[in-house]
Amino acid sequence: MNIFRIKKPFTLTIFGASGDLAKLKLFPALYRLAEQKRLPADFSIVGFARTEKTQKQFQQEFETSIKAAVKKDLDPTLLKNLTQHVHYFTGQYNSLESFYEYKKFLKKLNNGKKQPHLAYFSVPPQAFKPIIQNLGESKSSKNEDIRLIIEKPFGEDTKSATELYHFISRYFDEKQAYLLDHFLGKSGVQSILNLRQTNRILNILLRGAEISNIQINAIESIGIKERAGYFDQVGIMKDWIQSHLLQILALTTMNVPISGSAESLHREKNSILSAIKLPRGNNIIIGQYDGYTKEKGIPKGSKTETFAAVRLLIDQGEWFKVPIYIRTGKKLNKKLTTVVVEFKKLAFQKDTEEPNLLVIEIGPEERVSIKLLNKYQTGDSPYESITTSKSIACSGDYCLPPHGLLLLDVIRENKSSFLSFPEIIASWQVTEAILERIKRKKIRVEKYKQGSEGPKSQHKLTRQDGFIWHDDP
Numbered sequence: 001m002n003i004f005r006i007k008k009p010f011t012l013t014i015f016g017a018s019g020d021l022a023k024l025k026l027f028p029a030l031y032r033l034a035e036q037k038r039l040p041a042d043f044s045i046v047g048f049a050r051t052e053k054t055q056k057q058f059q060q061e062f063e064t065s066i067k068a069a070v071k072k073d074l075d076p077t078l079l080k081n082l083t084q085h086v087h088y089f090t091g092q093y094n095s096l097e098s099f100y101e102y103k104k105f106l107k108k109l110n111n112g113k114k115q116p117h118l119a120y121f122s123v124p125p126q127a128f129k130p131i132i133q134n135l136g137e138s139k140s141s142k143n144e145d146i147r148l149i150i151e152k153p154f155g156e157d158t159k160s161a162t163e164l165y166h167f168i169s170r171y172f173d174e175k176q177a178y179l180l181d182h183f184l185g186k187s188g189v190q191s192i193l194n195l196r197q198t199n200r201i202l203n204i205l206l207r208g209a210e211i212s213n214i215q216i217n218a219i220e221s222i223g224i225k226e227r228a229g230y231f232d233q234v235g236i237m238k239d240w241i242q243s244h245l246l247q248i249l250a251l252t253t254m255n256v257p258i259s260g261s262a263e264s265l266h267r268e269k270n271s272i273l274s275a276i277k278l279p280r281g282n283n284i285i286i287g288q289y290d291g292y293t294k295e296k297g298i299p300k301g302s303k304t305e306t307f308a309a310v311r312l313l314i315d316q317g318e319w320f321k322v323p324i325y326i327r328t329g330k331k332l333n334k335k336l337t338t339v340v341v342e343f344k345k346l347a348f349q350k351d352t353e354e355p356n357l358l359v360i361e362i363g364p365e366e367r368v369s370i371k372l373l374n375k376y377q378t379g380d381s382p383y384e385s386i387t388t389s390k391s392i393a394c395s396g397d398y399c400l401p402p403h404g405l406l407l408l409d410v411i412r413e414n415k416s417s418f419l420s421f422p423e424i425i426a427s428w429q430v431t432e433a434i435l436e437r438i439k440r441k442k443i444r445v446e447k448y449k450q451g452s453e454g455p456k457s458q459h460k461l462t463r464q465d466g467f468i469w470h471d472d473p
Contacts, residue, residue, distance in 0.1 A: 003398050006411050009042040009115045011106060015093065015131055016123035017047025017058070020226075021151070025182070026122060027062055028069035029404035034082045035075065036398055038408065044109055046087045048102065058088035093123070094130040099138040118410055120149045125156075129167055136171025147410055148172060151180045152243050153234070154419070158428040165421040178410050179419040183244040185402025188362030190417065191392040192251045192339070193265075195360075195368065203256055205358065206341065208318035212355065213467050214252065215340040216245050218328040221451075222335075223289070224306070228297030235304045237286075240328045242431040243419070246273060248362075249324060250423070252339055253314060262415035266423060273426035275315045278433045282464070283311040286438065287446040287455040289331040303445050306330045309458045310434055311465075323465050327458065331450040337362040340470045354385060357470065366393035 012030075014022050033039050047058050063083055067074060089105050091098035106117070119135060121128060128150060135146060148168070155161030168177050183189055196202055204210075218240055224231045231239060250269040257264035278284075287307035293300050307329030314324065341358040357371040369389040394400075400408070409417055437443070446455040453471070462468055 003036070003038070004408060004412060005038045006040045006043070006408070009040055009110070009113065010118060010411060011044045011046065011110060011115060012118045012120060012407075013046045013048050014120045014122050015048045016121070016127070017088070018049045018051050018053075018061075019122050021122040022047070023061070023065040024069070025401070025403045026120065027065040029401050029407060031066045031070060031079065031082060032400055032404045033407065034078060036400070043085055044087060044106075045085050046089055046106070046109070048089050048091055050090070050092055052090050053088060055086075055088045059083050059086050062086050093127050093134070096134050096137055099134040103138055103140065114145075116145045116147060116411070118147050118149060118407075121151060125153055128164065132168055132171055139171075146172065147176055147178060147413075149178045149180055149407075149410055151182065152419075153238070154179060154421075154424045155428065156234070156238070158425055158432055161421070161424050161428050165425070174421075175415075178406075178415060179421070179424065180406055181243050181247065181419055182402045182406070184247060184417045184419075185406045186362060186366075187394040187399070188337070188360070188366035188392060189248065189251070191366065191368070192248065192360060193256075195392070196251075196256050202358075205343065206252065208253075208314070208316075208320065208322045210343055211322055212342050212344045213322065213462075213465065214249075214324045215338075215342070215462075215470055216248055216252075216324070216326045217336060217338045217340070217469075218245060219332045219334055219336045220328075220330050221332060223292075223331050223450075224295060224298075228295055232298050232302055232304045235308075236306055236328055236330065237308050237431060237434060241308060241310070241326055241434075242427050243424075245326050245328060246276070246427045246430060247419075247423075248339060249273075249276070249312075249326070252341070252360075253319065253324075260416075262418070265416055266420040270420065270422045270426055272314060272316075273423055273430065275319075276426075276430045277313050277315045278430070278437060279311070279313050282460060284434060284438060284443055285309040285446070285455055285458045285461060286443060287329065287448045289329075289450050290447055291450060292331075305445055307332075307448065307454045307458075309454075309461055311461045312430075323462075323467075325461055325469070327454075327469070329454045332454055333451050335364055342467065342470070351466075353383065359470075360392075365391070367391045 014026060016022060030045060063079055066079060087109060089102055091102055121131060123131065132148065139146065155164050196206065250272040254268040254272045257268050286305040288304065289306050292298060292306055293302050309325065309327040312324045312326065314322065339360040343356040345353065345355060354373060359369040361367050367389055369387055372386045374384040374386055406417060446457060448455050459469065
């Protein structure tokens with residue numbers, strides 16, 4: 001296995017280093033990178049936050065977070081060596097003076113040497129612009145190697161996403177912005193493209209002419225946890241469908257680019273996302289689990305949806321009239337994230353015969369399955385279902401969590417697993433069309449029991465085309 005190892009020095013600044021994202025995801029990811037000996041001898045990790053604390057206090061927080069995440073596999077010596085590379089700077093995001101002081105801090109830390117500066121935005125969206133502006137205005141030169149790692153959400157609608165795009169462009173080149181959706185760092189999601197790039201037979205099958213429908217499911221048994229403030233403002237439509245699930249749709253249905261460049265991949269995904277249409281009729285179901293408004297931090301009369309199912313079409317010739325169903329929800333009866341491709345039957349096959357399925361399971365297991373039928377001439381049951389399944393999970397000692405993998409990609413300047421702003425804007429346009437339809441048609445939020453399959457009316461979406469949801473593919 002060809003393992004990428006970082007050889008040149010770098011500095012990683014984590015803005016908002018006191019927050020949950022840094023503690024729960026970034027710090028453990030850095031430990032895994034160190035564990036696999038992927039980090040160079042010379043590098044710096046700097047926490048930049050508004051909270052006053054000493055470097056020693058921050059290092060203790062860093063170690064505590066990693067110990068909680070890694071647990072049994074922890075190597076105390078490795079952790080201690082990694083912590084020696086960890087520093088802290090107290091500064092204000094909206095203060096240019098703080099950023100000039102920070103430049104002096106970095107110059108001293110790196111002994112005046114120039115090296116790539118990775119700026120990770122582990123902050124609420126409202127802090128994006130002041131950090132971008134102050135990083136841009138405090139640059140020592142136009143060609144300074146600063147790489148912005150900005151994690152979703154990118155705006156709250158088409159207008160704000162476009163404004164963010166133009167704002168970044170004032171201070172940085174587009175190539176310097178790494179727009180991160182951690183979902184794209186999951187090995188199951190990455191396998192969609194990997195399988196398509198290396199298997200001609202799969203691409204022959206994944207054509208609209210061969211497919212009767214596609215189902216994308218992200219079903220969760222958990223609730224909103226400690227995310228009440230954020231989740232109630234956005235709902236599951238913006239939280240899950242706008243980026244995660246529309247990205248999976250694009251990866252599944254796009255033309256596989258001949259070139260391996262990130263630009264060609266973004267172009268093909270954007271071609272699909274720009275062609276997604278919400279057809280006329282009843283194509284949206286939204287729901288809310290019983291007890292949601294009793295959760296801590298949720299207003300009593302909240303109408304925020306915790307379940308959504310939508311029926312979409314792709315306005316391209318080969319995908320003419322092929323319905324794509326997207327379904328996601330919380331507090332349901334299982335945890336499952338899948339792409340289910342149902343293939344058309346032969347003209348002479350009976351409607352009662354089961355269809356062929358291609359299932360890409362992204363979680364909790366990561367595997368690909370193909371369901372076939374074998375026909376017998378005698379016996380009470382003339383058909384036998386044959387399912388062949390293979391794990392696509394990363395295995396061995398070199399697997400990385402999504403944030404670790406994506407950090408590596410930033411260092412090697414590979415943007416294939418990141419988003420482009422045209423994709424983001426196209427996804428917002430699809431999401432806004434759905435939300436506008438909900439508002440205009442006054443589609444009500446249906447209550448559903450915790451631990452159930454969700455609103456019963458979800459079956460109307462598939463039934464109108466003569467299909468069913470594949471809950472246990």
